[in-house]
Every structure is written in C-alpha cells, then in structure tokens.
Amino acid sequence: QDSSGSGDHYSVLVLGGGIAGVIAARTLHEAGVDDYLLVEANTELGGRIRNWQLGDTVVEVGGGWIQGSQPGDEAQNPILTLAEMWNVSTAPIDYSDFSYYDFTGPANYSDQEAVAGGSFDSAMTLAGERRSQGLVDISARTALSLLGSVPSSPQAWASEYAFWDWEFGVPPEETSLIASALRNNYTFGDSTTSTDRISTDQRGFKTIVQSEAASFMTEQQLLLNSTVKSISYSSDNTSVTLSNGRVITADHVLCTFSAGVLQHNDVTFEPALPDWKREAISSLTMSSYSEIFMRFPNKFWFDSTFGLYADRARGTYPIFHSYDHPDLFPDSGILSTTVTGDYSRWVTAISNEEIKDEVVAVLKTIFPEANVTEPEELFFHRWDSDPWFRGASSVWFPAYTKVRQQNLRADIGGRLWFAGEATSRDFNGLMQGAYFEGQDIAQEILKCLNVTGNCAGLSFTDKALATNATA
Ligand SMILES: Cc1cc2nc3c(=O)[nH]c(=O)nc-3n(C[C@H](O)[C@H](O)[C@H](O)COP(=O)(O)OP(=O)(O)OC[C@H]3O[C@@H](n4cnc5c(N)ncnc54)[C@H](O)[C@@H]3O)c2cc1C
Numbered sequence: 405q406d407s408s409g410s411g412d413h414y415s416v417l418v419l420g421g422g423i424a425g426v427i428a429a430r431t432l433h434e435a436g437v438d439d440y441l442l443v444e445a446n447t448e449l450g451g452r453i454r455n456w457q458l459g460d461t462v463v464e465v466g467g468g469w470i471q472g473s474q475p476g477d478e479a480q481n482p483i484l485t486l487a488e489m490w491n492v493s494t495a496p497i498d499y500s501d502f503s504y505y506d507f508t509g510p511a512n513y514s515d516q517e518a519v520a521g522g523s524f525d526s527a528m529t530l531a532g533e534r535r536s537q538g539l540v541d542i543s544a545r546t547a548l549s550l551l552g553s554v555p556s557s558p559q560a561w562a563s564e565y566a567f568w569d570w571e572f573g574v575p576p577e578e579t580s581l582i583a584s585a586l587r588n589n590y591t592f593g594d595s596t597t598s599t600d601r602i603s604t605d606q607r608g609f610k611t612i613v614q615s616e617a618a619s620f621m622t623e624q625q626l627l628l629n630s631t632v633k634s635i636s637y638s639s640d641n642t643s644v645t646l647s648n649g650r651v652i653t654a655d656h657v658l659c660t661f662s663a664g665v666l667q668h669n670d671v672t673f674e675p676a677l678p679d680w681k682r683e684a685i686s687s688l689t690m691s692s693y694s695e696i697f698m699r700f701p702n703k704f705w706f707d708s709t710f711g712l713y714a715d716r717a718r719g720t721y722p723i724f725h726s727y728d729h730p731d732l733f734p735d736s737g738i739l740s741t742t743v744t745g746d747y748s749r750w751v752t753a754i755s756n757e758e759i760k761d762e763v764v765a766v767l768k769t770i771f772p773e774a775n776v777t778e779p780e781e782l783f784f785h786r787w788d789s790d791p792w793f794r795g796a797s798s799v800w801f802p803a804y805t806k807v808r809q810q811n812l813r814a815d816i817g818g819r820l821w822f823a824g825e826a827t828s829r830d831f832n833g834l835m836q837g838a839y840f841e842g843q844d845i846a847q848e849i850l851k852c853l854n855v856t857g858n859c860a861g862l863s864f865t866d867k868a869l870a871t872n873a874t875a
Contacts, residue, residue: 413653415439416849417644419632420660422451423483423835424824426617427842428658428849433620435850441652442621443644445631445792449617450610452662452793453835458699458781461606461736463727465695465785466796467835468603470494472591483835484601486612494601495731502566503706505770506559506714513559517712520563523553531585543802544568544576544584562714565722572833573691573744574799575719583800583809583832590830604732635659636674637820656819656849660842663826664690664794677816680866684811687803688826690795691833692748692788695725696759698779700737703728704771713770719747721766737780741766752786797833798826807865813841814864818852821845 415437418425421444429442454466470483487494504513527547534542548554548564555564568576572584603609617626631647635657642657661671666685677685705711709731711724720743727738741763743751751759760782767776787796800809813827823845828837852859 414441415654415853416441416656416658417642417652417654418442418658418660419635419644420444420451420824421446421449421613421617421626421628422660422824423453423613423838424660424842425451425658426613426621427839428660428823428846429625430616430620431843431846432850435855437850437853437855438625441625441627441654443627443630443632443646443652445629447629448610448614449626449628450608450613451838452787452797453608453610453613454785455608455610456697456783456785458697458738458783459736461699461727461733461738462608463697463733463738463740464603464609465697465783466787468609469497470601470603471834472600472836481836482839483612486616486839487601487603487609490611490615492603492605492607492609492611495604497600497602498709498731499600501709503708503711504559504714505711506562507716507769509770509772511559511714513563513714516557516559517563517566520553520555520560520567523548523551523564524567526551526553527581528585528588531581532589535582535585541580541582541800541802541804544579544581546802547581548576558714558716558718561718562712562722565719566712569719569744570723570742572799573693573748573796574689575745578689578745578799578801580800580802580804583804586830587832587834591834591836602732632661632671634672634674635820637816639817639819642819656821656852658821658823658845658849660822660824660838662690662793662795662824663688663798665792668791668794670791670794678866680811680864681814681816684808687808688798688800688812690788690793691744691797691799692746692752693742693744693796694748694751694784694787695740695742696751696763696782696784697727697738697740698760698763699781700739700779701777702775703735703737703739704774704776705739705767711770713766715766719743719745721747721763749788751784752788756782799833810862811864813845814862815845815848818859818861821849 418429432440452466455462456465530547555561572579632644633647634645636643643653645651713722721741723742725740727733728736787793809829815821823841825837827841831837851857
C-alpha cells in the first residue's frame with residue numbers, strides 16, 4: 405500500500421497494537437480477510453504489556469499477571485494458552501504468602517486480613533443476589549457497609565486495600581459492585597484450583613503478542629510509529645487521519661484505544677460520537693496504578709512473597725512484592741511497591757528521587773533493625789500521563805447498567821467498531837478481556853464484510869438512562 409501520504413484504502417483498519425488489535429487482526433486473517441492494516445503509535449506491538457530491565461533482570465511494568473489461569477477441566481485463560489504456545493515462562497503467585505507491618509514495624513494482623521477476605525467474598529455473593537433481582541448497582545463501599553464491614557484502623561484499612569484497591573486500582577467507593585463481581589466471578593469461577601501466574605520471561609511478556617503477530621501478519625499489514633489524530637465515519641465509509649497528515653480510508657474501522665484515550669479526546673471523531681456512546685465511555689474510570697520497582701545492592705527484607713504495610717494514611721505504599729525470591733529472580737535485589745488511586749497520582753507527579761526518599765523512610769520504619777540502603781535504580785511507568793494509555797485499566801463507576809455496557813461495545817452505523825479490555829463485560833480491565841473482545845468484534849465485522857452470517861451490528865440503546873437493569 406502507498407505510505408507516501410497520498411491516501412489508500414483497506415477493508416478494515418485496526419487501530420491499536422495491543423492484545424485486542426492483534427487478536428482482531430488474527431481473526432480477520434483466519435477468515436481469509438488479509439486486506440487490513442493495523443496502525444500503532446508505538447514502535448512495537450504489545451500496548452499495555454511492557455517490560456523494563458533493572459540490572460540484569462527484566463520485569464513487567466504493565467500487564468504481566470495471568471489472572472485466573474483456570475487449569476484442569478475449566479476453559480483455560482487464552483493468555484495462558486498464548487504463553488504456553490510461545491514458551492513464555494511464568495511462575496505461580498502465592499497470595500497467602502504475606503508478611504505484615506504497620507507504622508511501628510513488624511505487626512501480625514493476619515486475622516484482620518482474613519476478615520477482609522470474608523467481607524470481599526460476601527460482597528461478591530451480594531452482587532449476585534442483587535443482579536438476579538434486577539436491583540440498581542451500588543458501590544463496593546455501600547455493599548461492605550450493608551454487610552457490616554466498617555474498617556476503622558490502619559491495619560483494617562490495609563487488609564481491605566489488599567482485596568479491593570490492589571485488584572481494581574480504585575477504592576471501594578469508586579468500584580461498581582456489579583461489574584467487580586462479574587469480573588471476579590468469571591475470572592475465578594467456582595474453582596478452588598485456579599491460580600494466578602506471573603511472567604518471568606526475560607524476553608518480556610509482550611512476546612505473547614509479538615510472536616503471535618509475527619505468525620500471521622506481514623510487514624505490509626502493520627504500520628508502527630503512527631499516531632491516529634482523527635476518525636471520520638458515515639454510513640458509507642470511514643477514514644482515519646494520522647498525525648503526519650496521511651489519510652487512510654476503509655470499509656470498517658476498529659478502534660481498540662483505551663477508555664482513557666477516548667475520554668481525553670486525544671483522538672477526534674467526525675461527527676462527534678453520539679451521546680449514548682459518550683455516556684458509556686464516561687461511566688468508566690481509568691485506574692491509576694503504579695508498581696514502583698527498585699533494585700537494592702542487598703536484600704534486607706522479608707522472605708515471603710509479599711509484605712502488607714499499614715500506614716496511618718490509607719494507601720501509602722501498602723503492598724511490597726519481593727522479586728528477590730526463589731520463585732522469581734533470586735539475588736536480583738529487586739523489591740516493588742504498589743500504590744493506586746490518589747497516591748498513585750501523587751507519585752506520578754513527583755520525581756523519582758522524591759519517591760526514593762519516601763519509600764526508604766517507610767522501609768526504615770518497617771525494618772528498624774535492618775541496614776536499609778538507597779535503591780540503586782527505581783523505575784515505574786507513568787501510565788496516567790502516557791498519551792497512548794491515560795491510566796492503567798478501566799473500572800466501572802458504581803453506575804453499571806447492562807445498557808451502558810452494551811453501548812460501550814456497540815458499533816456506530818455498522819462501520820465504526822470498538823474493542824479492548826474496557827468493552828468486555830466479563831473480564832473488563834484484564835488481558836483476557838482484550839483478547840476475547842478483539843476476537844468477538846472482528847467476528848461481527850466479518851459478518852458485515854459478507855464473509856460470515858448477517859450484518860446486524862451490535863445493539864445500542866439511545867436512551868441509556870431509561871433503565872437501571874444490571875442483568
Ligand atoms: C500497571 C498495569 C498492570 C496490569 N496488570 C494486569 C494483570 O496483572 N493482569 C491482566 O490481565 N491485566 C493487567 N493489566 C491490564 C492489561 O494490560 C490490559 O487490559 C490489556 O493489555 C489491554 O489491551 P488492549 O488491547 O485492550 O489495549 P492497549 O494495550 O492499551 O492497546 C491499545 C493500543 O493503542 C495504541 N494507541 C493509543 N492511542 C493511539 C493513537 N492515537 N494512535 C495509534 N495508536 C494508539 C496504544 O499505544 C496501544 O498499543 C495491567 C495494566 C497495567 C497498566
């Protein structure tokens with residue numbers, strides 16, 4: 405195809421080279437549609453799957469945990485299938501392997517963590533009951549309160565944090581009960597055998613996306629380093645304008661940009677997106693989620709996998725993860741700490757040197773006997789300020805309805821389509837959500853290319869506010 409800037413035409417333009425975009429392209433290819441072009445702003449495929457090297461060790465700074473691997477008889481998580489296909493090494497994660505600390509140093513409050521876990525399970529059950537009765541969505545905080553769970557000490561807050569904020573990236577006040585239960589229940593099912601796994605592959609977990617793409621995509625079907633500025637659509641045609649002025653037309657455009665990118669108006673639509681679509685996009689938030697990696701000259705911390713820290717201020721460096729662990733990277737000297745929500749926005753705004761000072765002060769508090777040194781390296785990806793992502797992953801506000809969810813993934817006029825982790829009802833925020841949506845929406849496009857079935861498009865409801873139904 406012509407890349408000189410004079411314009412060209414494809415059957416399908418796939419916008420974005422994360423999991424959703426690559427799996428959509430594969431789905432088109434498998435149906436014999438090779439007249440597509442995948443456009444990606446970055447210089448490589450992978451999207452929110454990214455790695456960084458500290459010392460000699462490659463760590464995952466974005467999606468890298470396979471949540472709900474579903475071994476045994478259950479349908480396996482397709483992300484695990486991809487990892488196995490491309491010999492990407494992973495290790496199990498043991499969530500029961502915690503050490504406990506508070507602002508006085510080591511402190512054992514595992515009983516409080518067990519209580520928080522019980523409250524989480526009860527909230528998931530309550531969500532199922534409310535959904536089957538068609539009741540309106542409520543926040544996870546409201547649900548916890550209804551269940552009598554009212555944490556009122558730093559140790560109880562940290563315990564609650566481990567089940568909610570660490571998983572969803574936002575506090576229970578901002579988490580939809582219904583949507584979080586859908587995600588939790590579909591990810592983990594009834595399984596007691598399902599485990600999470602973490603990538604340990606030194607090529608980076610992005611290998612699952614890049615190797616998969618290399619197995620079917622040609623150089624002519626991929627346009628890297630190219631930013632989409634605007635998308636025009638009508639019932640007859642679509643066209644996309646890149647930041648270098650190149651205009652590409654297509655029968656169909658599939659947009660897989662994050663909800664954060666769509667919310668920030670980084671890409672303009674001509675005409676503007678209809679109100680029902682804008683309301684759906686605005687009913688999600690992009691979580692602020694920062695895992696801060698540090699490499700120390702020597703290991704001075706716990707031998708367990710995780711450390712939970714209860715500061716007086718909820719959410720202040722609450723989770724520590726030891727990568728210098730026999731299952732991960734022994735002798736690497738790597739320890740991470742995860743912050744979310746407002747504290748993540750704070751660390752995104754300050755310098756790495758300031759973060760170092762804060763974290764070292766906390767580490768000195770929790771290891772009063774140890775020789776706590778400065779980290780030799782500190783890195784985290786500032787997802788919130790990255791214009792290609794604008795946050796970590798999508799979370800529904802406590803205003804989830806079936807109609808808003810359907811409107812989020814509905815096409816516009818049978819020409820402009822949307823897919824990605826955010827459009828997934830059952831796995832929103834997760835890599836498998838992006839995978840299934842890329843596959844499913846590409847199949848809808850195939851119907852409209854007259855390759856398979858009838859072109860009906862995906863239904864939407866113009867008056868989204870008319871119904872509260874969550875089922
Ligand atoms: C810190 C962090 C931790 C996470 N942890 C996990 C985890 O443990 N388990 C899990 O399952 N998931 C996790 N996730 C979520 C997971 O990474 C995502 O759900 C998934 O990778 C999203 O894939 P996607 O294809 O929907 O979107 P993306 O990967 O965002 O793909 C969209 C692509 O569009 C490109 N793009 C954006 N704007 C433009 C433009 N204007 N022009 C051209 N291209 C553009 C982007 O560069 C990107 O490559 C995590 C995410 C983060 C950030």
